[in-house]
Amino acid sequence: DAGITQSPRYKITETGRQVTLMCHQTWSHSYMFWYRQDLGHGLRLIYYSAAADITDKGEVPDGYVVSRSKTENFPLTLESATRSQTSVYFCASRDTGQNTEAFFGQGTRLTVV
Amino acid sequence: DAKTTQPTSMDCAEGRAANLPCNHSTISGNEYVYWYRQIHSQGPQYIIHGLKNNETNEMASLIITEDRKSSTLILPHATLRDTAVYYCIVRVNTNAGKSTFGDGTTLTVKP
Numbered sequence: 001d002a003g004i005t006q007s008p009r010y011k012i013t014e015t016g017r018q019v020t021l022m023c024h025q026t027w028s029h030s031y032m033f034w035y036r037q038d039l040g041h042g043l044r045l046i047y048y049s050a051a052a053d054i055t056d057k058g059e060v061p062d063g064y065v066v067s068r069s070k071t072e073n074f075p076l077t078l079e080s081a082t083r084s085q086t087s088v089y090f091c092a093s094r095d096t097g098q099n100t101e102a103f104f105g106q107g108t109r110l111t112v113v
Numbered sequence: 114d115a116k117t118t119q120p121t122s123m124d125c126a127e128g129r130a131a132n133l134p135c136n137h138s139t140i141s142g143n144e145y146v147y148w149y150r151q152i153h154s155q156g157p158q159y160i161i162h163g164l165k166n167n168e169t170n171e172m173a174s175l176i177i178t179e180d181r182k183s184s185t186l187i188l189p190h191a192t193l194r195d196t197a198v199y200y201c202i203v204r205v206n207t208n209a210g211k212s213t214f215g216d217g218t219t220l221t222v223k224p
Binding site for chain 2: 033035041042043044045048058059088090092101102103104105106107109
């Protein structure tokens with residue numbers, strides 16, 4: 001199916017564990033983004049990527065690592081999860097050029113205990 | 114990317130027009146105004162965008178002031194399903210144009 005998908009949808013992990021959230025898009029969009037959304041708040045940009053092998057930090061990158069070896073995938077890794085990283089994580093993608101909107105995945109709800 | 118300011122919450126009667134304001138007084142000449150909404154806990158959904166002219170699509174209308182320092186999203190006939198958080202963002206289209214979201218406006222449509 002065409003679109004942008006995130007996995008898993010729900011994840012519970014323990015403090016100190018490494019966890020990877022997956023994001024896959026089928027449009028071959030150049031740009032991909034990771035946001036986190038804490039309860040009752042807006043989205044904050046963690047990392048973004050302009051193309052394969054090109055990534056850059058957003059507003060809140062500390063504690064996260066990203067990679068983009070293929071255009072369609074943009075995994076987000078929490079190297080050592082902390083309780084403060086409990087949040088809903090959204091992945092998004094968009095094409096290059098003008099007049100291009102971003103498309104968001106359904107989110108991954110991560111709980112760190 | 115320029116920052117935006119939106120009211121925290123608004124109410125609207127079902128069937129009436131919902132007018133959601135956004136202030137972006139530091140917007141640059143090459144930055145577009147985009148609106149998204151987030152229903153419940155789903156991923157945000159694109160609504161509309163514009164540069165300086167007013168825009169209309171099947172979902173909404175966007176009115177941008179002449180000085181471009183503010184804009185208004187108009188949902189002409191709000192329904193209960195329009196209850197959501199609405200985000201106004203500004204970004205350039207020519208580079209990574211990373212979008213910075215604020216806390217948005219929670220619109221509640223009441224019967």
